[in-house]
Amino acid sequence: MIVVVGSRHDSVARSMVRALPRAALCAAEDLTCPGWVWSLASPEHSRWVVDRTVIDDREVTGVFVRRSCVYPEELVSTHPDDREFLAAESTAFLVFVLSRTAARVVNPVIDGLLGDDAIRPEQWIPKAAELGLTLAPLRFKRGGTLCPLARTTTAVVVDVDVFGDAPPQLRAAATELAAALGVVYAAFVFDGERRLVAVSASRPPSAPALAALGSILSTRNGT
Amino acid sequence: MIVVWGALDDPPVSDVLDALRTRGANIVHLDRTRVETLDFDVTLGKTPSGWIALDEHRIPLDTISAIYLRPEAHRVGCATPATACLLTIASSLDGVVVNRPAAGRSNLTKPFQLAAIAEAGFAVPPTLVTTDPLAARQFLERHRRVVYKSISGIRSIVATLDVDDADRLSGVRTGPVQLQRWIAGIDLRVHVVGERWFATAIKSTAADYRYGGSDIAIAATEIDGEFGERLVRLTASAGLLVAGIDLRLTPNDEWFCFEVNPSPGFTFYEDATGQPIAAAIADLLMKC
Numbered sequence: 050m051i052v053v054v055g056s057r058h059d060s061v062a063r064s065m066v067r068a069l070p071r072a073a074l075c076a077a078e079d080l081t082c083p084g085w086v087w088s089l090a091s092p093e094h095s096r097w098v099v100d101r102t103v104i105d106d107r108e109v110t111g112v113f114v115r116r117s118c119v120y121p122e123e124l125v126s127t128h129p130d131d132r133e134f135l136a137a138e139s140t141a142f143l144v145f146v147l148s149r150t151a152a153r154v155v156n157p158v159i160d161g162l163l164g165d166d167a168i169r170p171e172q173w174i175p176k177a178a179e180l181g182l183t184l185a186p187l188r189f190k191r192g193g194t195l196c197p198l199a200r201t202t203t204a205v206v207v208d209v210d211v212f213g214d215a216p217p218q219l220r221a222a223a224t225e226l227a228a229a230l231g232v233v234y235a236a237f238v239f240d241g242e243r244r245l246v247a248v249s250a251s252r253p254p255s256a257p258a259l260a261a262l263g264s265i266l267s268t269r270n271g272t
Numbered sequence: 273m274i275v276v277w278g279a280l281d282d283p284p285v286s287d288v289l290d291a292l293r294t295r296g297a298n299i300v301h302l303d304r305t306r307v308e309t310l311d312f313d314v315t316l317g318k319t320p321s322g323w324i325a326l327d328e329h330r331i332p333l334d335t336i337s338a339i340y341l342r343p344e345a346h347r348v349g350c351a352t353p354a355t356a357c358l359l360t361i362a363s364s365l366d367g368v369v370v371n372r373p374a375a376g377r378s379n380l381t382k383p384f385q386l387a388a389i390a391e392a393g394f395a396v397p398p399t400l401v402t403t404d405p406l407a408a409r410q411f412l413e414r415h416r417r418v419v420y421k422s423i424s425g426i427r428s429i430v431a432t433l434d435v436d437d438a439d440r441l442s443g444v445r446t447g448p449v450q451l452q453r454w455i456a457g458i459d460l461r462v463h464v465v466g467e468r469w470f471a472t473a474i475k476s477t478a479a480d481y482r483y484g485g486s487d488i489a490i491a492a493t494e495i496d497g498e499f500g501e502r503l504v505r506l507t508a509s510a511g512l513l514v515a516g517i518d519l520r521l522t523p524n525d526e527w528f529c530f531e532v533n534p535s536p537g538f539t540f541y542e543d544a545t546g547q548p549i550a551a552a553i554a555d556l557l558m559k560c
Contacts, residue, residue: 083445086407089387089399098403127446134426135447141381141424142401142448148384161377161384170316171363172374178318187316189357 050108051266052099052152054143055115056123061253062115069113069263073100077123080139085146092149109152111266113234115251117164119143153266155233156250165251168230173248176229182222185244200241205254207261208233215239234262273335274557277302277358278342283539284550288340291554300331302358304344310354319366324357333361337560338368340553342535368513368560370553375511376534380425383450385510385532392506394529397452408441408451417454430480457522462495463538464507464515465552466559471495472541490544499527506532514553 051072055062066072075097084103086096095106119139121132140163148158159167170187177184204215204223211220213236223237226248236252239245254262274297278285292299302310306326314322314333323330339362343355359373378385383401390396400411401423412418416435422428432454433440443449459474459481473493474481481488495503506529507515516536520528538549 081403081447083403083405085401085403085448087383087401089383089390089396089401096404134422137380137424137426138422138448141384141422144381145383145387145401145423148387158384160374161379161381162374171360174316175318175364184317188322189312189314189316189353189360191311191313191353 050099050104050110051263052097052104052109052112053115054112054147058123059115065113065115065254065259068259070267073102075099077119077136077139078126080119080142081124081127081135085142087142087146087149092151095146095149097146106150106152109150110269111153111155112147112150113155113262113266114147114163117162117166152269153233155262155266156235157231157233159231165249168232168235168248168250170248173226173230177226177245180222180225180229182226183242183244185240185242185246198240198246201246202239203252204237204239205252205258206232206235206237207254207258208265210258210261212255212258212261216243219243233265234258273298273300273331274338274340275300275302275336276340277307277362278340279303279344282342282344284537285340285342287539287542287550288553288557291550292557295554295558297554297558300326302326307343307354307358308352310358312354312357314357314361316360316364320361320364324361333365336361336365336367338370338557339365340370340557341373368557370514370557371512371534378510379532379534382421382423382425382531386530388510389506389529389532392509393502394506395527397455397528397530399453400451401448402451403444403446403448405442405445408444408449409438411451412438412441415453418451419454420449420451423448423450455520455522455528457520457528460493460495460519460521461536461541462500462503462517462519463536463541463547463549464503464512464517465549466513466556467504468552469495469500469503470541470545470547470549470552471500472545472547490541492545492547510534513556 051069052075053062053065054075057076066074079098082098084098097104119136121136124132124135127135144158147154202215203213204220205212206223206227219239227235235248235250238247276289280286311325314320320333323332362369363373386396402408419430419432421430461472463470471493474490476488503517512534516533518530542549
């Protein structure tokens with residue numbers, strides 16, 4: 050079984066569940082349902098709650114993560130006074146689960162963080178510089194405005210496969226950077242001067258990228 | 273230049289500021305109000321470049337040698353541009369940073385951090401995180417006495433449950449709860465500061481000594497040098513320069529490690545023991 054960890058309000062997560070083989074959504078509400086069992090000592094006996102159903106961790110082959118945290122507003126069945134606390138607890142619990150499951154997690158927990166939080170700029174910029182990639186300057190300026198780029202190309206890395214319209218040299222560089230960052234799925238955006246502008250795992254996967262994800266998530270540890 | 277980021281009414285921040293002033297350090301203090309008026313123009317590269325400015329006084333980033341940060345909490349996803357900028361600087365500045373924001377993240381997920389502590393070779397208590405009342409009751413039955421505490425970085429009062437309290441575990445069905453086997457013994461808080469450590473023993477009959485009221489005795493103590501060095505390595509392996517490590521020494525002389533706090537409120541221990549922790553942090557910040 051493939052588990053997509055995301056929100057019921059996330060249309061990309063829902064469409065991934067429809068497209069991936071034997072997939073189901075693990076939403077915020079599931080994190081507050083009875084049935085979860087995760088022991089520090091014996092993760093092999095662990096249990097998920099996915100789409101309100103208790104699932105043995107051994108049945109989960111792969112997990113695709115579509116969120117960085119659980120928001121209080123998602124916990125509509127929880128008393129409003131308790132939502133903030135429970136959202137923090139659910140996020141922390143999710144990080145623990147994703148770091149302990151024997152299933153392949155895309156993308157894995159890095160520094161206790163999920164999703165794009167795990168590949169924030171201060172993480173990928175130094176690594177990209179070390180690998181010799183040319184970087185577009187990322188500037189923080191009070192009152193600064195976003196300038197949309199006129200022309201970009203993208204390399205979408207799924208493990209060892211690369212999709213998108215970036216030229217071969219940039220696709221190879223993206224693959225190398227993904228490996229250095231420890232991520233399995235990410236989109237690497239380059240500007241017209243072939244400079245790396247952004248890295249994100251939240252971009253919706255294209256059909257071929259989704260097929261590649263389905264392939265690696267359908268079997269345990271991609272084997 | 274040393275940047276200290278945190279509220280003046282937060283004792284660790286004020287103590288570190290005092291220690292730095294005593295040493296004649298060149299300091300910039302930022303609290304929430306000043307951060308909101310902070311001007312900045314920072315470009316991220318292999319190392320960050322640019323400047324931050326307070327009251328129209330520009331501070332080039334290459335003049336900042338160290339940062340001590342205990343910023344006031346903000347809600348996840350709600351950082352302002354200025355705090356985001358400062359966190360980015362703290363993450364990538366080529367200098368002494370106590371502590372890098374990412375290094376402290378594992379403490380936001382206690383069982384995740386506990387797994388890392390176990391992997392580093394320290395004994396940790398048997399731990400179950402669950403929303404299943406039956407699994408929770410079985411865990412309690414097996415260990416006879418357990419503590420339950422929060423999973424996240426939000427502080428909660430640690431409470432104990434005995435087998436007579438099994439019925440109370442039906443409440444776990446509404447959200448994940450962390451249960452740990454009760455470990456009897458003496459609490460130790462060890463503050464690691466760079467290569468140094470300060471060990472404090474705490475005796476209390478309360479399950480959570482922080483809320484033990486007058487039923488608490490705190491004293492500076494010594495730990496074995498080799499064990500102290502292991503704690504220094506544990507701190508470094510978490511990417512931290514300063515940590516408050518919570519341990520318990522059992523009557524059988526077995527050490528259990530519970531937590532590595534990346535932003536310890538060390539003044540509680542310093543005030544009780546006279547250990548020069550703020551001074552050690554100031555020395556570390558001025559090392560560069």
